[in-house]
Structure formats: structure tokens, C-alpha cells
Amino acid sequence: xxxxxxxxxxxxxxxxxxxxxxxxxxxxxxxxxxxxxxxxxxxxxxxxxxxxxxxxxxxxxxxxxxxxxxxxxxxxxxxxxxxxxxxxxxxxxxxxxxxxxxxxxxxxxxxxxxxxxxxxxxxxxxxxxxxxxxxxxxxxxxxxxxxxxxxxxxxxxxxxxxxxxxxxxxxxxxxxxxxxxxxxxxxxxxxxxxxxxxxxxxxxxxxxxxxxxxxxxxxxxxxxxxxxxxxxxxxxxxxxxxxxxxxxxxxxxxxxxxxxxxxxxxxxxxxxxxxxxxxxxxxxxxxxxxxxxxxxxxxxxxxxxxxxxxxxxxxxxxxxxxxxxxxxxxxxxxxx
Amino acid sequence: xxxxxxxxxxxxxxxxxxxxxxxxxxxxxxxxxxxxxxxxxxxxxxxxxxxxxxxxxxxxxxxxxxxxxxxxxxxxxxxxxxxxxxxxxxxxxxxxxxxxxxxxxxxxxxxxxxxxxxxxxxxxxxxxxxxxxxxxxxxxxxxxxxxxxxxxxxxxxxxxxxxxxxxxxxxxxxxxxxxxxxxxxxxxxxxxxxxxxxxxxxxxxxxxxxxxxxxxxxxxxxxxxxxxxxxxxxxxxxxxxxxxxxxxxxxxxxxxxxxxxxxxxxxxxxxxxxxxxxxxxxxxxxxxxxxxxxxxxxxxxxxxxxxxxxxxxxxxxxxxxxxxxxxxxxxxxxxx
Numbered sequence: 001x002x003x004x005x006x007x008x009x010x011x012x013x014x015x016x017x018x019x020x021x022x023x024x025x026x027x028x029x030x031x032x033x034x035x036x037x038x039x040x041x042x043x044x045x046x047x048x049x050x051x052x053x054x055x056x057x058x059x060x061x062x063x064x065x066x067x068x069x070x071x072x073x074x075x076x077x078x079x080x081x082x083x084x085x086x087x088x089x090x091x092x093x094x095x096x097x098x099x100x101x102x103x104x105x106x107x108x109x110x111x112x113x114x115x116x117x118x119x120x121x122x123x124x125x126x127x128x129x130x131x132x133x134x135x136x137x138x139x140x141x142x143x144x145x146x147x148x149x150x151x152x153x154x155x156x157x158x159x160x161x162x163x164x165x166x167x168x169x170x171x172x173x174x175x176x177x178x179x180x181x182x183x184x185x186x187x188x189x190x191x192x193x194x195x196x197x198x199x200x201x202x203x204x205x206x207x208x209x210x211x212x213x214x215x216x217x218x219x220x221x222x223x224x225x226x227x228x229x230x231x232x233x234x235x236x237x238x239x240x241x242x243x244x245x246x247x248x249x250x251x252x253x254x255x256x257x258x259x260x261x262x263x264x265x266x267x268x269x270x271x272x273x274x275x276x277x278x279x280x281x282x283x284x285x286x287x288x289x290x291x292x293x294x295x296x297x298x299x300x301x302x303x304x305x306x307x308x309x310x311x312x313x314x315x316x317x318x319x320x321x322x323x324x325x326x327x328x329x330x331x332x333x334x335x336x
Numbered sequence: 337x338x339x340x341x342x343x344x345x346x347x348x349x350x351x352x353x354x355x356x357x358x359x360x361x362x363x364x365x366x367x368x369x370x371x372x373x374x375x376x377x378x379x380x381x382x383x384x385x386x387x388x389x390x391x392x393x394x395x396x397x398x399x400x401x402x403x404x405x406x407x408x409x410x411x412x413x414x415x416x417x418x419x420x421x422x423x424x425x426x427x428x429x430x431x432x433x434x435x436x437x438x439x440x441x442x443x444x445x446x447x448x449x450x451x452x453x454x455x456x457x458x459x460x461x462x463x464x465x466x467x468x469x470x471x472x473x474x475x476x477x478x479x480x481x482x483x484x485x486x487x488x489x490x491x492x493x494x495x496x497x498x499x500x501x502x503x504x505x506x507x508x509x510x511x512x513x514x515x516x517x518x519x520x521x522x523x524x525x526x527x528x529x530x531x532x533x534x535x536x537x538x539x540x541x542x543x544x545x546x547x548x549x550x551x552x553x554x555x556x557x558x559x560x561x562x563x564x565x566x567x568x569x570x571x572x573x574x575x576x577x578x579x580x581x582x583x584x585x586x587x588x589x590x591x592x593x594x595x596x597x598x599x600x601x602x603x604x605x606x607x608x609x610x611x612x613x614x615x616x617x618x619x620x621x622x623x624x625x626x627x628x629x630x631x632x633x634x635x636x637x638x639x640x641x642x643x644x645x646x647x648x649x650x651x652x653x654x655x656x657x658x659x660x661x662x663x664x665x666x667x668x669x670x671x672x
Contacts, residue, residue, distance in 0.1 A: 223600070257598060259596055259597055261595055262594055263599060265593065270398075273609065273610070276600070281607050
């Protein structure tokens with residue numbers, strides 16, 4: 001079985017601006033008790049995701065904030081090591097929203113079984129998990145790509161962006177990625193088949209770079225970052241363009257909302273759409289999404305990259321790294 | 337028949353900021369020749385509309401700019417006084433996009449017949465014309481109102497806003513209008529049945545005023561004005577809210593685009609939609625729209641107001657008045 005010691009990472013203060021490691025603490029706790037209907041799950045990998053920054057701020061949005069002195073919760077894939085539920089047996093691989101702990105006690109109904117025969121279990125947190133579904137539903141349901149259209153994706157080398165661009169290629173689009181290093185832009189073009197990629201940190205004129213990469217304008221902009229990169233794209237949108245608002249990572253660490261050029265006039269003259277979404281809007285269609293993504297992965301039409309940090313104690317650092325652009329592909333923490 | 341003299345209003349320079357009467361000139365011209373397939377139309381009423389400001393700027397958007405030294409063109413309703421087309425006979429009332437002239441020669445295929453038995457002919461420029469269709473398609477096709485939802489409309493006392501609010505009431509919504517005088521807000525509440533109306537020029541705190549008028553938040557915002565009024569509404573939007581971008585009259589006379597609070601984060605956390613449109617997006621459904629609007633007018637479910645200025649020579653002043661909030665309802669110029 002297991003040891004009697006458990007560890008977890010708690011939030012000890014709400015970050016101001018960029019989160020710091022001192023905002024978190026690793027503590028030792030007791031092993032959870034496995035009650036009827038529950039299972040004990042050993043964490044294999046945990047997910048750090050940009051949206052979690054919002055939960056650290058103490059403001060309720062679509063999801064309640066993290067509580068101080070309590071364990072951070074997020075996407076986890078783990079192995080059932082003890083079970084008091086008829087639904088799951090020891091050895092099953094499961095995924096769910098659990099604490100940043102070595103071991104979690106969990107209601108079996110709040111877990112989803114993951115078939116490790118399909119792909120490595122870590123993909124349950126990436127291409128076959130929340131980020132993959134986010135890309136899938138955002139691009140297909142809001143973006144509605146048609147063959148020949150131009151799709152621009154920002155945060156293109158991240159967990160969501162890499163999937164968005166590849167699905168857009170499957171749909172026959174011209175795909176332009178925006179990312180923050182030459183390693184990333186090279187990966188997008190050479191490994192993932194993007195038509196062009198722009199390093200926004202080194203491009204001398206980001207507006208010109210995007211314009212040059214989009215000679216026919218922009219039909220779909222999948223926005224993971226917001227801010228000045230998005231500002232540069234608005235003047236390039238085509239008639240009936242779709243702007244899919246998935247993330248605004250450039251804004252998450254700002255202490256007060258930023259101002260910028262108003263978007264309304266651009267949307268108005270182009271009869272364009274801008275729509276926000278969160279993946280739980282599509283909760284009732286997640287099986288469809290996972291099935292299609294898994295099929296594309298098995299057909300080698302979708303590739304994925306993971307950026308793995310080892311050790312529960314390093315989860316805060318991995319999370320902070322998201323805002324420094326450290327990850328290429330899905331940022332994951334290997335716990336066990 | 338007619339006199340041999342014709343008059344027209346030309347644009348002699350592109351306005352900077354607020355248009356001035358000196359930007360226009362009334363000139364005398366020859367009477368148009370009525371060639372085969374054409375008719376001669378005597379202007380009864382002409383329409384001045386906020387979107388025309390964009391055409392004066394010399395920048396191509398969805399529509400080409402007005403040419404200098406040429407007649408302004410816009411919505412006109414007139415009477416056929418001479419015909420060389422089998423489709424129209426003398427005395428027919430027609431509407432179309434024609435020059436600001438006493439008389440226009442026009443291809444009969446570019447005109448729509450208007451049945452004066454339905455309503456006064458001036459309504460062809462308002463509730464049974466472009467502004468009515470704009471309200472109809474924008475609210476119903478993009479806003480998609482459901483009974484019990486809260487609809488806020490800015491520019492509420494204008495040609496479009498008055499129709500938007502009344503259709504929203506027909507659909508069972510709570511309707512809040514924002515307008516610029518107590519005469520207008522009184523009209524909205526007492527004559528048109530809006531649930532509440534706010535005078536943005538006198539409200540001590542526009543954010544608080546809107547919030548108080550929308551205790552259940554905002555499900556649909558029909559935006560005719562943009563700027564600070566729209567800024568005040570973003571924090572109040574509900575999950576899956578729809579923001580219909582119809583106009584941005586507060587911005588039209590600015591020499592360079594204004595900055596403001598970014599809207600993306602609000603749209604993102606609420607899975608909300610913001611969409612621009614122009615009425616010609618729905619050109620193939622205009623018959624449907626006119627039929628439904630005419631039915632509601634005949635059933636007294638839709639009321640309308642017109643603000644009529646007399647004389648072709650006063651068209652520029654009537655146009656400029658739009659930006660000063662002079663009109664309650666549709667601003668029209670009676671020419672003959």
C-alpha cells in the first residue's frame with residue numbers, strides 16, 4: 001500500500017502581479033481516509049494552467065476562488081490505489097479536478113476513467129484533456145473554420161494553441177502562429193505544419209509581421225493572450241471574421257484592467273464576431289471531443305508536446321513558468 | 337410634368353470631427369434624362385443616418401466613400417413622375433438609395449415599391465425601412481431575446497433604438513433604454529412601454545444608474561453608441577450575454593480611434609458574444625423583416641416617432657443634428 005504521509009501545496013497569500021513561489025507552501029498532512037463510494041488516488045501528473053491565476057485572486061468569476069491555507073486544486077491524472085467504490089478498481093487510471101497532493105481521496109463519480117492504451121496517461125491533462133477540448137470546441141464551434149480561410153492563433157506553442165493550429169490545418173486553413181521564441185516558432189512550422197509563425201518578442205514590427213503572414217486577411221483569430229498582439233490583429237480581420245476568446249494571459253497578472261484601442265468599430269464594419277467561452281460550456285459534449293482528438297492522435301494527424309517538471313514541490317515554479325513562456329506544449333508536473 | 341431645374345447637395349470637403357454645414361453645398365443642376373429602363377423620381381423624403389458619417393471620411397469600409405463635388409446619396413422615398421420602365425408607373429411610391437436631389441433618374445431595378453396603404457410613405461425610411469430592419473435583424477438574429485431576459489439599448493430614442501426596445505418588449509423582456517434628454521426617456525417609458533430609461537447626460541453615476549435599472553444583470557446589450565456608456569455595461573453582463581454592435585455614434589467624429597477598457601476579459605469569463613453587423617448582411621431576408629414590422633405596426637404593437645425637417649437645403653443641418661442628439665425617433669427631411 002502506501003505510506004501514511006501525504007504532502008500538499010497550499011496557497012498562503014494571494015499573488016499581486018506575477019505570482020511568486022513564496023505565495024505557496026508545501027506542507028505535510030495526514031493520508032486521506034477512503035470512505036464508502038470513494039477511492040484513494042495516487043497523483044501521477046498534475047496540470048498547471050493559466051486560468052488558475054484567476055482563481056488565486058479571490059474574485060469569483062465562473063469559478064470560485066482558491067481558499068487561502070487550502071490545497072490548490074486542478075487537473076490531475078492518477079492511479080487508483082485503494083477503492084471503496086464499485087465503479088473503479090485498484091490500478092485504474094483516472095482524471096479529475098483534485099488537490100495538488102501526493103494522494104487524494106475522491107468520490108468516484110467525480111472522476112473520469114482514462115484508457116492508457118490510447119496514449120500516455122499524461123495526455124489526459126493535455127491533448128486528450130481540458131486543453132485539447134478547449135482547442136476543439138473553441139475552434140470548431142465558435143471559429144467554424146472553412147477550407148482556405150486564414151487562422152491566426154496566439155499563444156500558439158502552448159497546450160491549447162498547438163492543438164488549435166493543427167485542427168485548423170486538418171480543416172484546410174492557412175495557419176499562422178504567434179509565439180515567444182525561435183524554438184517555438186520553428187517547432188510550429190517544422191514539426192506541426194503551421195504555414196507561418198512569428199516570434200513576437202523579436203519581430204521588429206508585429207503589425208507588419210502579421211500582415212505579411214496573412215496576405216488575404218484574417219478570418220479566424222484564436223486569442224490566447226490578449227493585449228497588444230490582439231490589437232495588431234483587429235485591423236486585419238475580414239468580413240464576417242470570428243475572434244475566439246480563449247485566454248488573455250498577457251492580462252492575468254495586471255493589478256487593474258488595461259485600456260487599449262476599442263475593438264467595436266472593427267467588429268462593426270466587418271460584421272465580425274468576438275466570443276468568449278470556457279470549456280465547461282461544452283461539458284455535455286466532452287466525450288465527442290475526446291473521441292475525435294484521440295482518433296486524430298492515433299492517425300498521427302495531431303502531434304503534441306509536453307514540458308514536464310518533476311516533483312510536487314516544483315508545481316508552483318512550473319505554474320509561474322507559464323507566464324514567462326517557459327513551456328513548449330503542455331506544462332505538466334510529474335508527481336509520482 | 338416637372339420644371340427643368342433640379343437641385344442637389346454635394347460634399348465639398350471631408351469633415352474633420354463634427355461635420356459642419358460648410359462641408360456641404362446646395363447647387364442647381366439640369367433635370368436628369370429618363371432613359372430606357374429608367375424612371376424619374378421626385379423626392380418626397382430623404383433620410384439622414386449616422387452611418388453616412390463614415391462615408392464622408394474618404395476611407396472604404398463595407399461601403400465606398402462619398403466622392404467630393406458629387407451628390408450625397410442615401411435612403412430616399414419618392415414618387416415616380418416619368419417612366420420608361422414596364423415595372424413602374426407614374427404615381428408609384430418607391431424607395432431606394434438615391435442622390436440628395438429634388439429629382440433622381442433611377443434604374444427601376446434598384447428601387448423597391450412601397451405600398452402607401454400600409455403606413456405613411458415616410459415610414460419607408462424609418463420603421464418600415466433600413467432602421468426598422470436594422471433593429472429587427474440585429475435584435476432577433478444576434479441578440480436572440482428570450483422572455484424574462486434584460487435588454488439594454490443605447491441610443492434608445494433614435495430610429496433604431498425605439499424599434500429595438502419595442503420588439504424586445506414584444507418578446508417579453510425587461511427593457512432599459514439609455515438616451516440623452518428627459519423628453520426622450522419620458523417618451524421611452526410612457527409612450528413605448530420601456531421598463532426604465534436613463535438620461536446619461538444627467539445621471540450622476542451612469543454605472544450605478546444602469547446597475548440599479550438591471551437588478552438581474554444584462555443579457556442583451558444593443559449598442560448604438562459605444563464609448564463610455566458601453567464601458568459601463570460590460571461589468572454587468574450575464575453568462576452567455578449577447579452584445580449587438582449596431583452603431584458607435586459616440587466615436588464617429590473622432591479624428592483617431594479612442595482607447596478604452598478592454599472588453600475581452602468580460603466576454604471571456606461570461607462566455608459572452610459581441611457581434612457587429614450591417615443591415616445589408618440580411619438583404620435576402622428584407623421582405624420577411626418588412627412584412628413582420630408592418631404587421632406589428634398595423635397591430636399597434638410598434639409605435640414610431642419621426643423628427644421631420646423641411647427643405648432639401650436643410651438636409652446637412654438635419655444630418656449634423658444626429659450627432660447632437662436633436663432627434664427623437666427617425667430624423668427625416670421633407671423635400672417635396
